[in-house]
Amino acid sequence: MIQVIHAAFRRVAERDGRTCGEVEVNTDQAEAPKVLAYFAAAKNNDYDLVAVVKNDADYEIDWYDNSMHQAFTDETAIFKADGAEESGEERSSFKEQVLSHGNIRExxxxxxxx
Incomplete structure (x- = not known):
């Protein structure tokens, strides 16, 4: 199970044709220690987790938003497990951990x- 260590709202961004809130998340996962989670508004004052993207950019070297390299890789697959039920639980747990961290939901x- 992925554990969220820290989460911070970054900005509003477009993702898959939807207006999303981009949240930078530090996790306990060696393969994806820092990811960007994209949330879109949903019904009942909830949020959909639209995508999870790993950011490999090194801001010491690449301090500007350079779209010419592949610094961002889709990590939504980290929620895919052998069973769909387990995958759904992992996704739901990650989503709730991020949304309840600090004042992310607000x-x-x-x-x-x-």
């Missing part, structure tokens, strides 16, 4: 809903 509400 920042998403302010930035996406108004």
């Amino acid at each position: 920042e998403l509400r302010r930035e996406l809903i108004g």
